[in-house]
Amino acid sequence: xxxxxxxxxxxxxxxxxxxxxxxxxxxxxxxxxxxxxxxxxxxxxxxxxxxxxxxxxxxxxxxxxxxxxxxxxxxxxxxxxxxxxxxxxxxxxxxxxxxxxxxxxxxxxxxxxxxxxxxxxxxxxxxxxxxxxxxxxxxxxxxxxxxxxxxxxxxxxxxxxxxxxxxxxxxxxxxxxxxxxxxxxxxxxxxxxxxxxxxxxxxxxxxxxxxxxxxxxxxxxxxxxxxxxxxxxxxxxxxxxxxxxxxxxxxxxxxxxxxxxxxxxxxxxxxxxxxxxxxxxxxxxxxxxxxxxxxxxxxxxxxxxxxxxxxxxxxxxxxxxxx
Numbered sequence: 001x002x003x004x005x006x007x008x009x010x011x012x013x014x015x016x017x018x019x020x021x022x023x024x025x026x027x028x029x030x031x032x033x034x035x036x037x038x039x040x041x042x043x044x045x046x047x048x049x050x051x052x053x054x055x056x057x058x059x060x061x062x063x064x065x066x067x068x069x070x071x072x073x074x075x076x077x078x079x080x081x082x083x084x085x086x087x088x089x090x091x092x093x094x095x096x097x098x099x100x101x102x103x104x105x106x107x108x109x110x111x112x113x114x115x116x117x118x119x120x121x122x123x124x125x126x127x128x129x130x131x132x133x134x135x136x137x138x139x140x141x142x143x144x145x146x147x148x149x150x151x152x153x154x155x156x157x158x159x160x161x162x163x164x165x166x167x168x169x170x171x172x173x174x175x176x177x178x179x180x181x182x183x184x185x186x187x188x189x190x191x192x193x194x195x196x197x198x199x200x201x202x203x204x205x206x207x208x209x210x211x212x213x214x215x216x217x218x219x220x221x222x223x224x225x226x227x228x229x230x231x232x233x234x235x236x237x238x239x240x241x242x243x244x245x246x247x248x249x250x251x252x253x254x255x256x257x258x259x260x261x262x263x264x265x266x267x268x269x270x271x272x273x274x275x276x277x278x279x280x281x282x283x284x285x286x287x288x289x290x291x292x293x294x295x296x297x298x299x300x301x302x303x304x305x306x307x308x309x310x311x312x313x314x315x316x317x318x319x320x321x322x323x
Contacts, residue, residue, distance in 0.1 A: 006154050006157075006244050006248070007154050007157045007158050007161070007188070007189065007192055007244075007248065008192065008196075009192060009193060009196035009197070011154065011155075011158035011161075012158050012161035012162055012165055012189065012192060012193045012196075013165070014158070015058070015062040015155070015158040015159045015161065015162050016162045016165055016166070018061070018062055018065050018066075019058055019061060019062060019159065019162060022061060022094070023050065023051060023057055023058050023061065023162075024049060024050050024051055025166060026045060026046050026047055026049045026050050026163075026166070027046050027049060028043050028044065028045055028046070028167060028170050028171060029043075029044045029046055029275055029277070030042065030043060030044070031044075031274055031275060033274055034274065034291070037291070038290055038291070038296075038297075038298075038302070039298040039299065040297055040298055040299060040300045040301070040302050041300070041301045041302065042290065042302045042304055043167065043170075043171050043174070043301070043302065043303050043304065044275065044287070044304050044306050045163060045164075045166070045167040045303060045304070045305050045306065046277060046306050047163060047283075047305065047306055047307050047308055048277060048278060048279050048280070048283055048306055048307075048308055048309025049309075050308075051087075051090060052083070052086040052087045052089075052090050052114070052118075052310075053083070053086070053308055053309045053310040054083040054086075054087065054235075054280075054283070054307055054308030054309070054310060055160055055163050055186055055305070055307050055308065056083040056084045056086070056087035056150075056160075056308070057086075057087040057090060057091065058087075058159040058160055058162050058163065059084075059087070059151075059153075059155070059156035059157065059158070059159030059160045059185060059189075060084065060087035060088045060090075060091040060148070060156070060159070061087075061091040061094070061095075061159065062155050062156070062158055062159030062162075063091075063148050063153060063155035063156050063159065064076065064088070064091045064092060064095050064097055064148070065091075065095060066155055067097070067146060071146045072095065072096075072097045074098075074143075074144050074145060074146070075092070075097055075098030075099060075100065075143075075145050075146070076088065076092065076097060076098075076099055076100070076145055076146045076147070076148050077099075077100040077101070077102065077136055077139055077140050077143070077145040077146070077147055077148070078099075078100075078101055078102070078136065078147065078148045078149065078150060079101070079102040079103070079132040079133060079135070079136040079149075079150070080101060080102075080103065080150050081103065081104055081107050081111070081234050081235070081237065082103075082107055082108060082111035082115075082234065082235070082310060083111070083235055083308055083310055084150035084151075085101040085103055085107075085111065085115045085120070085122075086111060086114050086115050086118065086310070088101065088120070088148060089101060089114075089115045089116075089117075089118035089119060089120035090118045092118070092119070092120065093118045093119050098121075099118075099119070099120040099121070100120065100121045100122075100123065100139065100143070100145060101115055101120045101121070101122050101123070102123050102125060102132055102135055102136045102139065103115070103122050103123070103124055103125070104124070104125060104126070104127045104132070105124040105125065105126055105127075106127065108234070108310075108312045108315070109312070110310065110312050111310060114310075123135075123139065127228055128228075149242070150183060150185065150238075151182065151183030151184060151185030151186075151238070151242055151245055152183060152185070152242025152243055152244050152245055153185075153244070154244065156185055157185050157188055157189045157192075157244065157245065157248070158189060159189070160185045160186040160189035160190065161188075161189025161190055161192055161193040162189075162193070163186065163189070163190055163305055164177060164179075164189070164190035164191075164193040164194050164303070164305070165193045165197070167303050167305070168193070168194065168197050168198060168303075171301070171303065173198070173301055174194070174198055174201050174301050174302065174303045175200075175201060175202065175297065175300040175301050175302065176201065176202045176203075176204065176295070176297050176300050176301075176302045176303070177190060177191075177194050177201060177202070177203050177204070177302070177303040177304075177305070178204050178206060178286035178287070178289055178290060178295060178302065178303070178304045178305065179191070179203065179204070179205055179206065179286055179305045179307075180205070180206050180207075180233075180235070180236065180282055180283070180285035180286050180305065180307050181205040181206060181207050181214045181215075181236065181249075181256070181285070182235050182236040182237070182238040182282065183238040183240075183241060183242055183245060184205075184214060184241040184242060184245030184246065184248070184249050185242075185245060186305065186307060187203075187205045187214075187245070187249060187253060188244075188245045188248035188249050188252060188253075190203065190305060191203040191248070191249070191252035191253050192248065192252055194252075195252050202254045202255070203252060203253050203254050204253070204254060204255045204256065204257060204289065204295055205218070205249065205253050205255075205256045205257075206256075206257055206258070206259060206285040206286045206288065206289040207236055207256065207257075207258050207259075207285065208229070208231040208232075208233045208236050208258065208259060208260075208261065208264065208285065209258040209259060209260050209261075210229045210230060210231040210261065211226050211229035211231045211233070211236050211237055211238075212226070212258045213225055213226040213238075213239070213240050213241070214240075214241050214249065214256060215256040215257065215258050217240070217241055217246060217249075218249060218250065218253065218255075218256040219256065221250065223240055223241060223246055224240065225239045225240040226239060226240070227239065231261060231264075231281075232261055232264060232265070232281040232319070233264060233281040233282040233285060234280075234281070234282060235280070235282030235283075235307065235308065236282050236285065257289050257294050257295060258294075259285060259288040259289055259292060259294060263288050263292045263294075264281050264284060264285065264288050265281070265319050265320070265322075266288075266291075266292070267284045267287050267288040267291050267292065268280075268281060268283075268284045268316070268319065268320075269319075269320050269323050270291060271284055271287060271306075272316075272320075277306075277309065278309045278311060278313075278316075279306055279308070279309050279311070280307075280308050280309055280310050280311035281311070281319075282307060282308060283306050283307045283308040283309055283311075284306065285307075286304045286305050286306070286307075287304050287306065290302065290304060
């Protein structure tokens with residue numbers, strides 16, 4: 001296991017320099033309705049406006065730009081259900097690095113199409129019968145590719161941490177930051193950045209109740225796993241926190257909470273309607289904890305990371321049918 005200082009604020013600040021002029025500096029949105037409803041000041045950091053539609057581009061580019069010339073020439077491989085796949089594919093295209101993506105055959109068509117559109121080679125597998133990590137590892141050694149995991153990789157974590165770094169640079173003072181959690185790359189990166197700049201600010205990670213492995217791991221201090229959880233938040237279907245992210249989450253995060261599937265859909269609808277933004281189910285996890293009163297902090301300045309907006313619009317229409 002890596003030492004818990006495997007990623008530092010200096011790494012995140014260096015990542016920000018690498019991303020300057022390449023990644024979008026995403027907007028911070030506010031809503032009087034939401035401030036009134038929560039009795040606090042809420043700042044939404046909107047990574048749905050990031051390149052490829054999610055924060056994942058930050059970590060992917062930061063990882064690929066630091067590879068050796070030889071590694072860049074032979075190319076990289078990763079496994080992802082979508083957002084990390086698209087991020088690696090675009091970063092590879094920008095840096096002229098060949099990319100191969102191992103994707104489940106049931107990944108949303110829009111994510112497969114977008115990933116191919118950036119020039120990646122896609123290798124599909126069946127979730128029920130194949131271990132994606134093993135498949136990617138075997139392909140990596142057969143083809144001499146560098147494996148860039150979706151979250152358990154220091155350069156990826158440092159890149160994701162620039163999300164909170166930017167938010168704090170813009171709003172300066174925060175009492176609480178809410179971040180969604182899948183494999184913990186975004187959560188640990190944002191927690192490191194926040195604690196370095198605002199030591200008294202609390203960090204809370206949010207997971208779907210159906211995929212609560214990180215929450216159980218956090219509270220028991222023992223790594224828990226889930227197998228193919230059936231949550232609509234596809235970015236949080238990760239089996240567990242990683243060897244690197246688990247100790248970082250334990251060290252820097254103050255609490256972990258979970259939200260129901262129904263609450264995710266309600267919040268998604270509310271943000272589409274009130275903020276006029278397209279957000280995917282995983283993207284609203286942090287906002288859900290606040291808007292459903294799972295986290296209550298009256299009078300506080302609260303940062304909420306909206307992680308992405310890659311949603312199949314037809315699927316969203318079906319989800320919203322009840323409204």
